[in-house]
Amino acid sequence: MNCCSPEKRKLIEELGLHFEKAHQLAPLAARIYATMILSPNDGHTFDEIMQITDASKSSVSTQLNLLMQTRKVDYFTKPGDRRRYFRASKTYLENTLKEYLQAISEEIRLMEKVIAFNSENNKEKFEKDGHIPLMFKDYLLAQKKNLQLTIERVSEHQNN
Known part of the structure; x- marks a missing residue:
C-alpha cells in the first residue's frame, strides 16, 4: 500500500x-x-x-x-x-448495525426454541440450569433494544 x-x-x-x-x-x-x-x-x-x-x-x-x-x-x-x-457508503454504519440486529434477532429466536424444548423435554436439566439460557436471552433482548435505539439515532442524523 x-x-x-x-x-x-x-x-x-x-x-x-x-x-x-x-x-x-x-x-x-x-x-x-x-x-x-x-x-x-x-x-x-x-x-x-x-x-x-x-x-x-x-x-x-x-x-x-x-x-x-x-x-x-x-x-x-x-x-x-x-x-x-x-x-x-454513507449508510455503512446503519447497515452494519442492521446486520448485528438481524443476527441477534435470529439468536433470540433460536434461544427461545432451546428454552421451550428444554423446559418441556428436559425438565430436570431446565429446573437446574434453565436460568442460564434465560439470562442469556435477557442479555440478547437488551442488546436488541440498544441496537434498535442506535439505528434510530443514526437514521435521524442522516435524515437531518
Missing part, C-alpha cells in the same frame, strides 16, 4: 483483518473498505484504489463490485469528470 502514512497503513491493515472476520470479506475487499472508511468524502478513483492496494485491475473491480452489492461502498461522479469516485 503506497497511499499514506505508516499510521494509516497500520490502521487499514488492522481494520482489514477485522472486516475479514466480522463481515466475511476477502482480504482485498476488507482493505479497500478500510481505506474508504479512512478516506475523505471526496473518494478515490478506480486507478487510485489500484495504486493504493497494489492489486490488479480485475481484482479491484471484482472486490469493488462486491462492496457495492453489499452497500459498504458507493460511487459518485463529479461534474465534467467521467471517472467514478468510490467512498464508504
Whole structure:
C-alpha cells in the first residue's frame, strides 16, 4: 500500500483483518473498505484504489463490485469528470448495525426454541440450569433494544 502514512497503513491493515472476520470479506475487499472508511468524502478513483492496494485491475473491480452489492461502498461522479469516485457508503454504519440486529434477532429466536424444548423435554436439566439460557436471552433482548435505539439515532442524523 503506497497511499499514506505508516499510521494509516497500520490502521487499514488492522481494520482489514477485522472486516475479514466480522463481515466475511476477502482480504482485498476488507482493505479497500478500510481505506474508504479512512478516506475523505471526496473518494478515490478506480486507478487510485489500484495504486493504493497494489492489486490488479480485475481484482479491484471484482472486490469493488462486491462492496457495492453489499452497500459498504458507493460511487459518485463529479461534474465534467467521467471517472467514478468510490467512498464508504454513507449508510455503512446503519447497515452494519442492521446486520448485528438481524443476527441477534435470529439468536433470540433460536434461544427461545432451546428454552421451550428444554423446559418441556428436559425438565430436570431446565429446573437446574434453565436460568442460564434465560439470562442469556435477557442479555440478547437488551442488546436488541440498544441496537434498535442506535439505528434510530443514526437514521435521524442522516435524515437531518
